[in-house]
Amino acid sequence: MSKFHLNIKELVQGEFKINKVNLAFVFQVNCPGCFIYGIPIVNELYKSFNDKIGFIGVATAFEDFEYNNEASLKLLLESGELVGETKKYYHSNYGISNYTETLNFPVAFDNIVSAEEFINSNKIELICSAIPNFENFPPKEREAVVQKVKEFYSEIPLIAETFTMNQLRGTPSFVVFDDNYNVMAYYFGHQNKEILKxxxxxxxxxF
Known part of the structure; x- marks a missing residue:
């Protein structure tokens, strides 16, 4: 991951202003770990650094599309309403159905496209170009790799572009990038706030 590809719809909350240093927090609404280990940390970092660092939350979807969608994100931002496994977790452990912490940073929803739209764009080639030494592969081998990647994504009905283009490992993911979208650090899963800070x-x- 050398460049961060931020492919989002319009911002649902706030305004993202790119800076010399930026942090993208990629999460799913139907992901309890994103709420337990992600949002509180990003809120604290935003409080400490929002005057120096650009922040953006990207709600994405690589599964459970009935929960991981823009409508669920808007419910979360407007009233704290939870859905799916996240709702089950907080209800069974704390007896609540609404998230008590607000998301204080700008938030957008990932751009979701069909498999056909995705594989017929130049995005497959961009994904392949991130493979080490891909540009040095013989032409036929490059073509074969591109075709295999196209075949893989043709089996996925809906594709979240930011998540997929950056080949993220899952959620929560934290991507640090500069004002030219060069990736400077990537973290996945439960992170110690002090490491990120x-x-x-x-x-x-x-800088």
Missing amino acids: TKLEDLLVS
């Missing part, structure tokens, strides 16, 4: 502080000093 230290990384952001170090990058701010280097």
Whole structure:
């Protein structure tokens, strides 16, 4: 992952202003871990750094599309209403159906397209170009790889572009990038807030 591909619909909340250092928090609404281990950390980082760093939350979907959608995101942002497994987790553990913490940072929904639209664009070639030494493969081998990737994505009915273009491992994901969208750090899963904070502080000093 050398470039961060931010392919989103319009912002649902706030305004994203790109800066020398930026943090994208990629999550799913139907992902309890994103709420337990992600949102509180990003809220704290946003409080500490929002005057120096660009922040954007990207709600995505690679499964459970009936829950991971823009309508569910809007319910979350407007009233804290939870859905799916996230709702089950908070109801069974805390007896609540609404998230008590607000998302204080700008938030958008990932751009969702059909498999046909995705594989007929130049995005497959961009994904393949991230393969080490892909440009040095013999032409027939490059063509074969592109075809295999197209065949893979043709079996997926709906594709979230930011999640897929960046080949993220899952959610929550934290991507740190500069004002030219060069990726400077990537973290997946449960992260220690201090590790992220230290990384952001170090990058701010280097610019």
